[in-house]
Structure formats: structure tokens, C-alpha cells
Amino acid sequence: MANVTATIITIGDELLIGQTIDTNSAWMAQRLNEIGIVVERRVTIADKADDIRLALDEEIPRADIILMTGGLGPTADDITKPFLCEYFGGKLVLNEKVLEHVKTLFERRNKPFLERNRMQADVPDVCIVLYNEMGTAPGMLFEKDGKYIISMPGVPFEMMSIMTKEVIPRLQSKYVSDAVLHRTIITSGEGESFIAETLEDIEEALPMGIKLAYLPSPGIVKLRLTATGGDETQLSKELEKYQQQIADRLSDIVVVMNDIPIQELLGNALREQGKRMALAESCSGGYIAHLITQVQGSSDYFQGAIVPYQSKLKNKIVGVDADMLKEHSAISEEVAIELATKSLAMFNSDYCLSVTGQLSHGGEDAHIQKGLVWMAVADKDRVKTKKYLFHYGRELNKELTAQIGMLMLWKFITGRI
Amino acid sequence: MANVTATIITIGDELLIGQTIDTNSAWMAQRLNEIGIVVERRVTIADKADDIRLALDEEIPRADIILMTGGLGPTADDITKPFLCEYFGGKLVLNEKVLEHVKTLFERRNKPFLERNRMQADVPDVCIVLYNEMGTAPGMLFEKDGKYIISMPGVPFEMMSIMTKEVIPRLQSKYVSDAVLHRTIITSGEGESFIAETLEDIEEALPMGIKLAYLPSPGIVKLRLTATGGDETQLSKELEKYQQQIADRLSDIVVVMNDIPIQELLGNALREQGKRMALAESCSGGYIAHLITQVQGSSDYFQGAIVPYQSKLKNKIVGVDADMLKEHSAISEEVAIELATKSLAMFNSDYCLSVTGQLSHGGEDAHIQKGLVWMAVADKDRVKTKKYLFHYGRELNKELTAQIGMLMLWKFITGRI
The missing domain is CATH 3.40.980.10 (MoaB/Mog-like domain)
Structure with missing residues (x-):
């Protein structure tokens, strides 16, 4: 066959x-x-x-x-x-x-x-x-x-x-066809060259019918194993053996052993814990909320978002201190923390992710370096922050902000950070 | 050539x-x-x-x-x-x-x-x-x-x-090439069959080198005229003559004579008037805000959005009356109006669009008919509402909500409704 x-x-x-x-x-x-x-x-x-x-x-x-x-x-x-x-x-x-x-x-x-x-x-x-x-x-x-x-x-x-x-x-x-099976590992934190180098011996030892492919996209690299053959059960077992071998080798950077979008990964973690989340999205302009609500059933864990796109709304609606906005600018670690913690309270949520940044030139924050983004994740006890500098255009910087922001919240929720 | x-x-x-x-x-x-x-x-x-x-x-x-x-x-x-x-x-x-x-x-x-x-x-x-x-x-x-x-x-x-x-x-x-020119008319409100019927004589009388194509997509039908030829200025003049002829025939349903996304059309109208807008998006989950902020320079007129995805946040954050939510449900004309007017005040904005609906089965509003969406647009003097029933799946219903919602706000701003 x-x-x-x-x-x-x-x-x-x-x-x-x-x-x-x-x-x-x-x-x-x-x-x-x-x-x-x-x-x-x-x-x-x-x-x-x-x-x-x-x-x-x-x-x-x-x-x-x-x-x-x-x-x-x-x-x-x-x-x-x-x-x-x-x-x-x-x-x-x-x-x-x-x-x-x-x-x-x-x-x-x-x-x-x-x-x-x-x-x-x-x-x-x-x-x-x-x-x-x-x-x-x-x-x-x-x-x-x-x-x-x-x-x-x-x-x-x-x-x-x-x-x-x-x-x-x-x-x-x-038609009766052989099976075509794919198994994917999603990684974050290293480039495809480094991963390929780390996996070189495993890749060379793969049997004839199994192919490994590298798919870089904003914030992540997907590794896909593909095999075709007549005995689907046997094939599936073999693919999963190699998938596990690769995941063991890459341990630190493996996000999930499944080709699912990050918003679904995040949703699954929240659902498992019976917890809920909210968002304070500035530069990403509602895009993270959109991705999260693309998942059927997201209303179980997603409470809502505030998009204070213009700077003074961070004060007026979210309650970020006006002097702090002035002193540190809206794109700062201090404001990211305030956005996350104040929105957490406003939504009465278990977790909150905030992002504030300058994705392209112009606007109110024209003096800020293009591509600078601050993110914060918070629950009632802890806050973590991270600073990024993205080197691309408006759309790609938005995509990176969304993917990396959701990954950061997922790591926070699952105790990885 | x-x-x-x-x-x-x-x-x-x-x-x-x-x-x-x-x-x-x-x-x-x-x-x-x-x-x-x-x-x-x-x-x-x-x-x-x-x-x-x-x-x-x-x-x-x-x-x-x-x-x-x-x-x-x-x-x-x-x-x-x-x-x-x-x-x-x-x-x-x-x-x-x-x-x-x-x-x-x-x-x-x-x-x-x-x-x-x-x-x-x-x-x-x-x-x-x-x-x-x-x-x-x-x-x-x-x-x-x-x-x-x-x-x-x-x-x-x-x-x-x-x-x-x-x-x-x-x-x-x-290479030296003949020109390829496209001219597009975006319409909203009629299907492609009806438009084709209305334009039948114009389409039949088009010269050999000019083609008319119909491109239906959620909420709109695009008409595209394409021509190729050596004299770009002459060609452009001729194409625009037919474009105008078609637009005159379709007057009522013509939205714009240019192939731009609706969010850009809306942004242009706001910029011309020196006005600003805000959003209260429930069922669309941040998608409209995302589309609007895809436009470079949107921070000039887009203030921000509230996404009260879970029902009680419509009361807690936006201030929609709790009894009203109970009596009419979150998906009702009354709540759409409250969302639009209260958010208008919260953002201190010139215009606000609100959408609330049930895009697919399940969630808090499982008893509401699938595909039911209420929209409202408001400024400080006027409110307009409209009810829709969309027949598709979650993603397409979201797309329809966004496109039709932005068109509704554009019509409101430009005095068409």
C-alpha cells in the first residue's frame, strides 16, 4: 500500500x-x-x-x-x-x-x-x-x-x-491509503540553527520514513516529525518515541508536545487550575484578547481586557499613577507592573498579563525606542516583568508581543517562572 | 508592448x-x-x-x-x-x-x-x-x-x-511592461447576484481590455475593474470612467471607491473630523480594537477599548445596570445602548461602538440564540442600534460582527445613519 x-x-x-x-x-x-x-x-x-x-x-x-x-x-x-x-x-x-x-x-x-x-x-x-x-x-x-x-x-x-x-x-x-502522521514539538527560547545543532545526531539516526522539519515563527520554533506507513498504531508509537527523545534533549525550551496555538495551551492551563485571567493590553491593541477568544469555550477562563491605547487612559481608567506615567513614561517596568496589578484588581481576576510598548515609530511615545515592549504578569502574591526589544515592523512586533506575552503568562501560571 | x-x-x-x-x-x-x-x-x-x-x-x-x-x-x-x-x-x-x-x-x-x-x-x-x-x-x-x-x-x-x-x-x-491597473469599489448591503443584475448592461458594454470581477467577503462585496495597456494615464482615466459609472448606478450601497480595509476608511473619517473613538466589545473579544490598531497612526483617533467578556464585568467596570442585565440579558438592545453610552463617558470619547452577542453555542448566554448580535453606536447626542442574526461558525460570525460594526460606526460618523 x-x-x-x-x-x-x-x-x-x-x-x-x-x-x-x-x-x-x-x-x-x-x-x-x-x-x-x-x-x-x-x-x-x-x-x-x-x-x-x-x-x-x-x-x-x-x-x-x-x-x-x-x-x-x-x-x-x-x-x-x-x-x-x-x-x-x-x-x-x-x-x-x-x-x-x-x-x-x-x-x-x-x-x-x-x-x-x-x-x-x-x-x-x-x-x-x-x-x-x-x-x-x-x-x-x-x-x-x-x-x-x-x-x-x-x-x-x-x-x-x-x-x-x-x-x-x-x-x-x-480510497484506502497509508497513514500520514505528524507530531509536533513547540519550543521557545532558541533559534532553529541552535536546535538543529543540538539534535544533529538524533536527526541523522532517524529511520528512512521519518522526516524532521523546522518551522520558525514569531517567538517560537516548531519541530515537526512526519511519517507515512501502513500500520498506523505502530507508526504512531515509533513517531512518539522520537518525539520524546527530542523533547528530552531540548528539555528547557520545550513548551508543548502538540501543534496547538499558544492561546489554547494557556487556556488548558487555566482550565486545569480552575483559574481565570484578564488582560491590560496597550501596544498590542486588543490582539491578545482576540487570540484568546478565538478558542471555543474561552469564556470559562477569560474575563476580559482593558485596552488603554492612549496614555492618559492608563491613569483615568486603570488608575496608574499620573506622576509615575510622567516620570517613567507609559512604556516602563513601573507602568507595566501597575497595569497588571491594578487590572487584576479591577477584573477581580486570578491572573493578569499587561503589555505596554512602542511597536513602530510615531504616536504619543515617539521619543521611545521603536520595538521596546515591557510586559508584566501578576497574581495576588507575585509579579514578574520582562523587557523586550523587537527589531521588526508594526505587525510582526505585535505578533511577537502577543505570542511571547501569552507564553510568559503560561510559564507564570505553571510555575516555570 | x-x-x-x-x-x-x-x-x-x-x-x-x-x-x-x-x-x-x-x-x-x-x-x-x-x-x-x-x-x-x-x-x-x-x-x-x-x-x-x-x-x-x-x-x-x-x-x-x-x-x-x-x-x-x-x-x-x-x-x-x-x-x-x-x-x-x-x-x-x-x-x-x-x-x-x-x-x-x-x-x-x-x-x-x-x-x-x-x-x-x-x-x-x-x-x-x-x-x-x-x-x-x-x-x-x-x-x-x-x-x-x-x-x-x-x-x-x-x-x-x-x-x-x-x-x-x-x-x-x-523589464519594460505594460501597466496593470486595478480599481475597486467596496459595497455593502446587497449580494453579488443582485449587483451583477443591476450592472448587467454596463458589464456587457465594457471594452475588451477591461474586466469586472465580483469578490464577496463577510459583510461586503468588492467590485474590481482590471485593465492592462501601454498608456498608463489613458488607461487610468478610462478605468475611472467605468468605476464612476458603476458607482453612480449602485449609489446606495457604495461604501468607498478604493480597495482599503474598513478600519482605514473609519480612521480616515475620524481624522478628517478631528474626532476620537472608543470601543466596548463583548462578543468580538478585542478583534475590532485589533483591526483598528493595525492601521499605522491609529493612536491619533483610537483611544482604547473595554472588553467585558464576562457578563458581570459589564456592570462592575462599565457600569451597566445589574437589574437591566438580569431583565434583558447581556445580549439585548438595552445593554448595547448602555455599553455604548457608558463607555463613551468612561473613555471621554467623541464616538463609541458597542457589540454584544452570542457567536457560538455555550458560555454564560447558552440560552440565547446562536448568532444573535446587538450593536450600538453613540455620540453625546445620539444613539443608533441594530440587531443581526449571523448563521455561521464562531470565527466567521466574529468577522461579520467586526466588519459590520465598523461600517455602522462609519455611517454614523459620516451622517449616513
């Missing part, structure tokens, strides 16, 4: 001019990996018949499955459906079930039902219709040379719904 | 297993479009020599320029550099300037300088080295059959630095 392979073809001028970032491919690849299907190539092309034809002619022989997204909407720039109909030698016929569904959606939204919407219910007579619960454009499954070619709309939540309910079950029943 | 064309090849297993979302390609495409270069294809492949070879063999004949990212790091899974060296028939030689730079970076970070880092200064003797100010892996420019093949690291801010400082100037001096 071996792995079933797939190519993802994304269609859309907006992807080629950079107006839209393709988040669909990553999501689809994850779902495919879960059932042992390996994505070997991804190709992005324009809304042009010739380009779609070339991509299909080239990619169909190379993979077992072709997943396509895009170009299925109701407007003139959407050409994928008529093209596929012609490519696979069919003709468009009205599908009553799809028609009913599209009509219902328009009724629910109180919008007029137009001829161009009715046309969304026309489907090639040579495909299996994949029902689109979330939108008006149905997915389509074609078969050629024993291979599946699947077309879905590019709107992310519509694609996700069709993948989950229609595509994955069909792929599972048609 | 015609357009110079490019293919983007992104290399990395993490892109094919979906561990990383490719944001680089969109950014690169935008920069290329600005100098008239059209991206016709994007291909994503694994860190495997055979796959890189196939991609180069196929793509070099098809485009004038090949831009590649990824696989240039210091670890064993990074194979792009030795592969390209062999592919273009060169050998690796030490580059003293790169070596000095890499050493300086390690000194600044107080990290040991390792042999594998020294090796990052080895470059093929058949390329032009593209200096990487932000990191340790240099970019490389190869020439073959009169075409440029450019390799850069996949770390976004490193790629961006090399593109801006090294790649774009070289492309501009080598």
Missing part, C-alpha cells in the same frame, strides 16, 4: 493579483492528511478556460485526486462550471434539489430570486452533485481514468461544509 | 500539509502588479529536489520571471540552495559580505555562531547575491535563456525586505 495523492487547483484572478490570501488550501490539506491523503502539488490559475484546461491536463495524470476551488459564483467572471461541463463532455441540466435549496436561501435573506440564481441549479449531467448547505453554488464530482476530480466554490465556509459533509466521506469509501 | 509575466513557486512541506498559510504569494503579486508584471501561475511544491526540478523545467519556458521562496534555512530540510546551485551548474563559494552580516546578527542576538550558520554565507558562483538585511539566508538571482529566476527565504519579513530592496529595482531596470 502507499499514500493516495492529491493536487489542489485554486482558480481565481484575485489569488494571482494578491487581493485575496488563499486560506482554503491549508485547510483542505489538513483534512486530507487526516485520512492519509498526501497533497503533492498546489497550482493557482486565473479564471481562464485555457489555463484551467492546461492545469487539468497536466495534473490529472500526476495525482489520484484533484481538488479544485473557485469560479462557481453567479457572475460573468465565474467560468469554472461551464468549462468543466465541456471538458468532461456533459451538458447542463437543472437539478431540482439544488433549485429548492437556492430558493430557500434567498427567501431567508429576503432577497429577490433572479434568473442568474436559478442557473446556479444547472449542473453537468456527467457529475455527482455535492450538496452545498451553506451557499448557492453546488460542488461537483467528476470521474476520469478512475480518478476523482472535485470542484467546489472558493468561499471558505462553503468549501469547508462541502468538504466535511460530501467530499471526505466519499474519499474514505473510495 | 505587452505585460511581463511571472510564476511564483513556493517550496515547503509545511504548505502542502497545511501547517502554514501562504501569505507571501499575495504580497509578492501585489508588488509585481504595481510595476506591470502579471502573475499567471502559482505552484506550491515539497522540499524535494525532483519536485523543484520539474517545477522549474515546466515553469521557466512559460513566464519571463520565476520567483521562488522557501527552503533556504540552516537545517537539513532546507535543500533549495544546493539544488539550485547544481541546477544552474555552479559551485558554492563563501561570500564575505554575507558572512559578516550573519555574524553581526548572531552577536546582536547573543547567540553562538555555528558552522551551519557560516554555511549560510556560501552562495552559488553563478548567481547574483540578493542581500537579506533581516535574516541569515541571502536571496539569489539566476539568469537562464534571458529570464530571471529568483530565490528568496520563505520567512515573510525577510522575503519582503529582499523584494523591496533588491528584487523590484532589478526587475524595473530589466
Whole structure:
């Protein structure tokens, strides 16, 4: 047995001019990996018949499955459906079930039902219709040379719904694939070169079928072990043996043995202790609160945040001493401590993280060094502070502040600092 | 004259297993479009020599320029550099300037300088080295059959630095391209079908070289006109004529005639009036504050936010009446109004937007209908409220809340509501 392979073809001028970032491919690849299907190539092309034809002619022989997204909407720039109909030698016929569904959606939204919407219910007579619960454009499954070619709309939540309910079950029943397993270790505190050096002998001794990859991102380096094989239980055991060996070697810098976002790691620690947290975010402008509330169920432990973006609100709302703000400036260890302890009291919380800094040039604190950030974590007994100097642009400095701040709170909560 | 064309090849297993979302390609495409270069294809492949070879063999004949990212790091899974060296028939030689730079970076970070880092200064003797100010892996420019093949690291801010400082100037001096121009109209309030219907005659009468595309996203539909041609001034004039014609037809639902995020539109309106705003975000959990503070210079008009994620904080910190919370629940018009007006006073602001809702199942308000969101906007004289029922998952409902909330505040500020 071996792995079933797939190519993802994304269609859309907006992807080629950079107006839209393709988040669909990553999501689809994850779902495919879960059932042992390996994505070997991804190709992005324009809304042009010739380009779609070339991509299909080239990619169909190379993979077992072709997943396509895009170009299925109701407007003139959407050409994928008529093209596929012609490519696979069919003709468009009205599908009553799809028609009913599209009509219902328009009724629910109180919008007029137009001829161009009715046309969304026309489907090639040579495909299996994949029902689109979330939108008006149905997915389509074609078969050629024993291979599946699947077309879905590019709107992310519509694609996700069709993948989950229609595509994955069909792929599972048609294909039997080797397993593809990943195990990740998240580290913080050293660069990828240093880690690679530390692991050199372990990496060289890895068996043929197991690959180690290094993925640096703001504040962390992820190590990913990947293996493919027929016996999933055995493979999983072997991967975890190497994962443990690596974690033992790196002990100090290992954060978690799982590919989860730091906000989830933090949430798990809080939930385990039955404790709650609050935030006083200045320079990060609500971003940490946003990340934390992306986790389903975060209201169990996240109480809220104050974002005193302008300096005097640190005094007016949080109660940081006005003279202290003047003497030390808003970006100082003293103010970080006051923000954390006063917000802890204001939210009546178990833990509080504060961040205050200057992420880019300009604003009230233009005299402060760009990239300087002070952070503090507090509970009712202890406070810890740390100073950082980030060397990048506004967005990346914000990302670093958020990731490192959440990690600092996690270390504080779990007794590591 | 015609357009110079490019293919983007992104290399990395993490892109094919979906561990990383490719944001680089969109950014690169935008920069290329600005100098008239059209991206016709994007291909994503694994860190495997055979796959890189196939991609180069196929793509070099098809485009004038090949831009590649990824696989240039210091670890064993990074194979792009030795592969390209062999592919273009060169050998690796030490580059003293790169070596000095890499050493300086390690000194600044107080990290040991390792042999594998020294090796990052080895470059093929058949390329032009593209200096990487932000990191340790240099970019490389190869020439073959009169075409440029450019390799850069996949770390976004490193790629961006090399593109801006090294790649774009070289492309501009080598290639003369027709212009590629885009003009966008952002609308809110109608679906793409209805808009397409309204514009049908205008769209049909567009000249050959001008294309209209529809891009629906949460809360808005973008209309994009694209044209290519030799005379940029003439082209721009013509595009703007059609842009105006479309805007006149759609008058009611046009938000802005420019492809800017809603947070920037809102910031511009506030700056014009010399006014400031605050936020009381409950269900959106800091996301709106995050979006607003992504805009450089937002501290001129954004004062701050309170995120009273747990219900009783709406009383304790913002001062919403406890009986009102009990009687109407936290997700009600009454509480949205109180949140907006009380926060307006707390921040001493000119405008305040409040949102309170139930984005997904569970939490304190599990009895409330999923997707129900109340919003209020207030200044010292007026309050406006609106109720929404969103039908999607947690993340998309959050996105809708943020986009629609910011649009509502913008309409309030500019006297549209």
C-alpha cells in the first residue's frame, strides 16, 4: 500500500493579483492528511478556460485526486462550471434539489430570486452533485481514468461544509491509503540553527520514513516529525518515541508536545487550575484578547481586557499613577507592573498579563525606542516583568508581543517562572 | 508592448500539509502588479529536489520571471540552495559580505555562531547575491535563456525586505511592461447576484481590455475593474470612467471607491473630523480594537477599548445596570445602548461602538440564540442600534460582527445613519 495523492487547483484572478490570501488550501490539506491523503502539488490559475484546461491536463495524470476551488459564483467572471461541463463532455441540466435549496436561501435573506440564481441549479449531467448547505453554488464530482476530480466554490465556509459533509466521506469509501502522521514539538527560547545543532545526531539516526522539519515563527520554533506507513498504531508509537527523545534533549525550551496555538495551551492551563485571567493590553491593541477568544469555550477562563491605547487612559481608567506615567513614561517596568496589578484588581481576576510598548515609530511615545515592549504578569502574591526589544515592523512586533506575552503568562501560571 | 509575466513557486512541506498559510504569494503579486508584471501561475511544491526540478523545467519556458521562496534555512530540510546551485551548474563559494552580516546578527542576538550558520554565507558562483538585511539566508538571482529566476527565504519579513530592496529595482531596470491597473469599489448591503443584475448592461458594454470581477467577503462585496495597456494615464482615466459609472448606478450601497480595509476608511473619517473613538466589545473579544490598531497612526483617533467578556464585568467596570442585565440579558438592545453610552463617558470619547452577542453555542448566554448580535453606536447626542442574526461558525460570525460594526460606526460618523 502507499499514500493516495492529491493536487489542489485554486482558480481565481484575485489569488494571482494578491487581493485575496488563499486560506482554503491549508485547510483542505489538513483534512486530507487526516485520512492519509498526501497533497503533492498546489497550482493557482486565473479564471481562464485555457489555463484551467492546461492545469487539468497536466495534473490529472500526476495525482489520484484533484481538488479544485473557485469560479462557481453567479457572475460573468465565474467560468469554472461551464468549462468543466465541456471538458468532461456533459451538458447542463437543472437539478431540482439544488433549485429548492437556492430558493430557500434567498427567501431567508429576503432577497429577490433572479434568473442568474436559478442557473446556479444547472449542473453537468456527467457529475455527482455535492450538496452545498451553506451557499448557492453546488460542488461537483467528476470521474476520469478512475480518478476523482472535485470542484467546489472558493468561499471558505462553503468549501469547508462541502468538504466535511460530501467530499471526505466519499474519499474514505473510495480510497484506502497509508497513514500520514505528524507530531509536533513547540519550543521557545532558541533559534532553529541552535536546535538543529543540538539534535544533529538524533536527526541523522532517524529511520528512512521519518522526516524532521523546522518551522520558525514569531517567538517560537516548531519541530515537526512526519511519517507515512501502513500500520498506523505502530507508526504512531515509533513517531512518539522520537518525539520524546527530542523533547528530552531540548528539555528547557520545550513548551508543548502538540501543534496547538499558544492561546489554547494557556487556556488548558487555566482550565486545569480552575483559574481565570484578564488582560491590560496597550501596544498590542486588543490582539491578545482576540487570540484568546478565538478558542471555543474561552469564556470559562477569560474575563476580559482593558485596552488603554492612549496614555492618559492608563491613569483615568486603570488608575496608574499620573506622576509615575510622567516620570517613567507609559512604556516602563513601573507602568507595566501597575497595569497588571491594578487590572487584576479591577477584573477581580486570578491572573493578569499587561503589555505596554512602542511597536513602530510615531504616536504619543515617539521619543521611545521603536520595538521596546515591557510586559508584566501578576497574581495576588507575585509579579514578574520582562523587557523586550523587537527589531521588526508594526505587525510582526505585535505578533511577537502577543505570542511571547501569552507564553510568559503560561510559564507564570505553571510555575516555570 | 505587452505585460511581463511571472510564476511564483513556493517550496515547503509545511504548505502542502497545511501547517502554514501562504501569505507571501499575495504580497509578492501585489508588488509585481504595481510595476506591470502579471502573475499567471502559482505552484506550491515539497522540499524535494525532483519536485523543484520539474517545477522549474515546466515553469521557466512559460513566464519571463520565476520567483521562488522557501527552503533556504540552516537545517537539513532546507535543500533549495544546493539544488539550485547544481541546477544552474555552479559551485558554492563563501561570500564575505554575507558572512559578516550573519555574524553581526548572531552577536546582536547573543547567540553562538555555528558552522551551519557560516554555511549560510556560501552562495552559488553563478548567481547574483540578493542581500537579506533581516535574516541569515541571502536571496539569489539566476539568469537562464534571458529570464530571471529568483530565490528568496520563505520567512515573510525577510522575503519582503529582499523584494523591496533588491528584487523590484532589478526587475524595473530589466523589464519594460505594460501597466496593470486595478480599481475597486467596496459595497455593502446587497449580494453579488443582485449587483451583477443591476450592472448587467454596463458589464456587457465594457471594452475588451477591461474586466469586472465580483469578490464577496463577510459583510461586503468588492467590485474590481482590471485593465492592462501601454498608456498608463489613458488607461487610468478610462478605468475611472467605468468605476464612476458603476458607482453612480449602485449609489446606495457604495461604501468607498478604493480597495482599503474598513478600519482605514473609519480612521480616515475620524481624522478628517478631528474626532476620537472608543470601543466596548463583548462578543468580538478585542478583534475590532485589533483591526483598528493595525492601521499605522491609529493612536491619533483610537483611544482604547473595554472588553467585558464576562457578563458581570459589564456592570462592575462599565457600569451597566445589574437589574437591566438580569431583565434583558447581556445580549439585548438595552445593554448595547448602555455599553455604548457608558463607555463613551468612561473613555471621554467623541464616538463609541458597542457589540454584544452570542457567536457560538455555550458560555454564560447558552440560552440565547446562536448568532444573535446587538450593536450600538453613540455620540453625546445620539444613539443608533441594530440587531443581526449571523448563521455561521464562531470565527466567521466574529468577522461579520467586526466588519459590520465598523461600517455602522462609519455611517454614523459620516451622517449616513
